[in-house]
Amino acid sequence: MTSDPPIDSYTPSEMMAVAAARALADGLVCFVGIGIPSLAANLARQLTAPHLVLVYESGAIGAKPTRLPLSIGDGELAETADVVVSVPEMFTYWLQAGRIDVGFLGAAQIDRFANLNSTVLGSYDSPTVRLPGAGGAPEIAGACREVVVVIPQSQRTFVDRLDFRTTVGFGDGPGDRKRLGLTGAGPSLVVTDLGLLRPDPVTCELTLTQLHPGVCLDQARGATGWALAVSDDVSVGSAPSKLELKTLRTLQATTGDTT
Amino acid sequence: MATHLSLADAVSAYVRDGDVVAMEGFTHLIPFAAGHEIIRQQRRDLTLVRLTPDVIFDQLIGMGCARKLLFSWGGNPGVGSLHRLRDAVERGWPNPLELEEHSHAGLSARYVAGASGLPFGVLRAYQGTGLEGRSDSMASVRCPFTGEDVAAVAALNPDVAVIHAQQSDREGNVQLWGLTGVQKEAVLAARASIVTVEELVEELVQQPGGVVLPHWVVGAVVHVPGGSHPSYAAGFSERDNDFYLQWDRVSRDRSTFTSWMKTHVLDVPSPIRPST
Numbered sequence: 001m002t003s004d005p006p007i008d009s010y011t012p013s014e015m016m017a018v019a020a021a022r023a024l025a026d027g028l029v030c031f032v033g034i035g036i037p038s039l040a041a042n043l044a045r046q047l048t049a050p051h052l053v054l055v056y057e058s059g060a061i062g063a064k065p066t067r068l069p070l071s072i073g074d075g076e077l078a079e080t081a082d083v084v085v086s087v088p089e090m091f092t093y094w095l096q097a098g099r100i101d102v103g104f105l106g107a108a109q110i111d112r113f114a115n116l117n118s119t120v121l122g123s124y125d126s127p128t129v130r131l132p133g134a135g136g137a138p139e140i141a142g143a144c145r146e147v148v149v150v151i152p153q154s155q156r157t158f159v160d161r162l163d164f165r166t167t168v169g170f171g172d173g174p175g176d177r178k179r180l181g182l183t184g185a186g187p188s189l190v191v192t193d194l195g196l197l198r199p200d201p202v203t204c205e206l207t208l209t210q211l212h213p214g215v216c217l218d219q220a221r222g223a224t225g226w227a228l229a230v231s232d233d234v235s236v237g238s239a240p241s242k243l244e245l246k247t248l249r250t251l252q253a254t255t256g257d258t259t
Numbered sequence: 260m261a262t263h264l265s266l267a268d269a270v271s272a273y274v275r276d277g278d279v280v281a282m283e284g285f286t287h288l289i290p291f292a293a294g295h296e297i298i299r300q301q302r303r304d305l306t307l308v309r310l311t312p313d314v315i316f317d318q319l320i321g322m323g324c325a326r327k328l329l330f331s332w333g334g335n336p337g338v339g340s341l342h343r344l345r346d347a348v349e350r351g352w353p354n355p356l357e358l359e360e361h362s363h364a365g366l367s368a369r370y371v372a373g374a375s376g377l378p379f380g381v382l383r384a385y386q387g388t389g390l391e392g393r394s395d396s397m398a399s400v401r402c403p404f405t406g407e408d409v410a411a412v413a414a415l416n417p418d419v420a421v422i423h424a425q426q427s428d429r430e431g432n433v434q435l436w437g438l439t440g441v442q443k444e445a446v447l448a449a450r451a452s453i454v455t456v457e458e459l460v461e462e463l464v465q466q467p468g469g470v471v472l473p474h475w476v477v478g479a480v481v482h483v484p485g486g487s488h489p490s491y492a493a494g495f496s497e498r499d500n501d502f503y504l505q506w507d508r509v510s511r512d513r514s515t516f517t518s519w520m521k522t523h524v525l526d527v528p529s530p531i532r533p534s535t
Contacts, residue, residue, distance in 0.1 A: 034336060034337050035337070057363060058285055058286045058287070058438045058440070059285070059438045059439070059440065060438070069337070070336070070337035070338070070498075070500045070503065070504075071286050071336030071337040071498070071500075071503070072286055072336060073285065073286020073287045073336065073438055073490075073498065074286075074498055074500075075287075075437070075491060075493055075497055075498060077438075078287075078437050078438050078493065079493075084437070084438060084439075084468050086439055086440065086441065086443065086444075086470075087285050087310065087363065087367050087440050087441045088367040088368070088370070088371050088441060088444060091363060091364035091367055091368075091382075092364075092368075092382070095364070096364065096382060096383055119360075119389065119390075124389070124393075127348065127349060128349070129345075129349070130333075130340075130344065130345045130348040130349055131340075132332050132333050132334035132340075133330065133331060133332050133333055133334075133360050134331055134332065134360065134361070134362040134363070134388075134390060135311075135331060135332035135362065135363055136332075136362065136363045136364065137362070138362045138364075138384060138385070138388050138390070139362055139363070139364040139382075139383070139384055142383060142384070143383065164389045165387070165388055165389040166388060166389065166390070167388065168386075168387040168388055171387050176387065180386040180387040181383060181386055181407065181408060181409070182383075182386075182387075183383065255337075256337065256500040256504075
């Protein structure tokens with residue numbers, strides 16, 4: 001174990017996962033996508049939110065995995081769940097009916113109104129990169145009471161115009177969610193490797209509200225494909241604690257282990 | 260009425276070139292062995308259907324079995340891209356692949372409508388997304404009671420559904436448990452079905468959360484222990500996560516993929532029905 005990274009330094013991705021975990025209050029019912037959302041939700045459950053109810057679209061409600069699952073189908077999710085339901089039931093009785101507090105999503109691209117692309121890069125009919133597609137994301141973002149998005153911030157991900165709109169955040173702006181019949185309140189927070197963004201209550205446009213330690217405003221502006229709105233009082237978050245880092249790294253090191 | 264068959268006979272009898280074939284398994288109980296038999300029998304021009312096409316669909320697509328894919332999320336879960344799917348979509352290898360995509364909610368509503376004998380299903384979906392209008396199996400419909408506009412999706416009735424389950428008895432009653440996905444709906448929506456099972460038992464004992472499909476809605480039952488590997492069958496095996504991680508390397512390159520398929524699928528004899 002000589003190659004352990006030092007506990008007093010951390011990567012931007014680790015900062016992003018820790019910041020996302022901190023955003024989840026204890027007791028919430030959270031619809032979790034695989035990848036960073038699952039990592040962050042399990043980190044939160046181990047550290048600050050032991051009563052977080054994890055819902056995986058594979059059918060596990062109230063999953064309590066001790067190790068991080070590689071996929072949403074890992075056996076431990078079903079074995080530790082309060083209840084296991086079929087996929088049609090998950091998307092109707094539980095999600096569509098509005099029983100989930102927070103939808104926790106990633107994406108390949110995001111725009112200023114927190115709309116998401118996870119379908120293609122390039123044109124739909126002749127894509128340069130074919131991404132996995134919608135999965136559960138459009139309805140998770142539509143029906144959960146609020147949505148938290150986790151996505152690294154760069155000119156490639158924070159784009160002026162999505163290559164494809166897989167999932168509606170605030171559509172084209174104020175009033176669009178209601179017009180489209182989306183029942184949840186939409187994105188409340190975007191966590192990146194540079195800081196936090198929240199939608200402006202009037203314009204719905206994502207606004208930088210917090211920077212991670214050591215990140216400057218110009219960095220965030222340079223990593224955004226539009227003129228980034230910035231809050232008048234941007235705060236600076238705290239670095240990951242030793243406990244947060246240690247727990248995060250243990251989770252990552254044992255991802256998908258079945259023994 | 261369910262018939263016990265060998266895997267080769269079941270695929271030969273139930274899967275024809277050009278069929279719409281649903282092979283379900285939402286991250287569990289994925290019918291790999293049946294998929295391999297379809298590859299060995301060189302079925303062509305299939306429309307493959309699944310909410311979450313993963314490695315078995317990557318193999319079917321890379322081996323030229325599919326003309327079209329109807330799906331909602333295509334990837335190697337927790338690992339990344341399906342390289343054979345991407346090669347077919349991005350570069351037309353080994354043949355172009357038509358895509359029709361929904362969300363999970365929409366595609367599962369299509370199965371439910373199909374299983375229910377309804378012409379369409381309703382849900383809140385698609386409005387404002389780029390998916391809207393890309394498929395003639397989705398539309399908008401006005402609620403006759405409230406006036407609200409909701410999404411309508413066409414019923415899906417595949418020619419054949421293929422699933423893997425834990426148990427069957429002699430009559431061909433089938434039971435599956437754990438994460439049961441959308442398999443029940445797929446079998447009930449399809450015109451015919453093949454169910455591969457881990458074990459044959461004298462009598463089915465109802466499991467907690469177990470889904471039982473009576474023999475009179477099942478077509479062929481095939482005893483294939485381990486038939487979902489590298490996926491798994493709760494109570495029998497664990498997901499082979501290392502395989503999924505390694506598939507990323509195997510599938511990246513056309514020739515590595517082709518030689519892997521020859522060694523591990525084409526040159527492997529179809530499983531013989533274990534004696535009972």
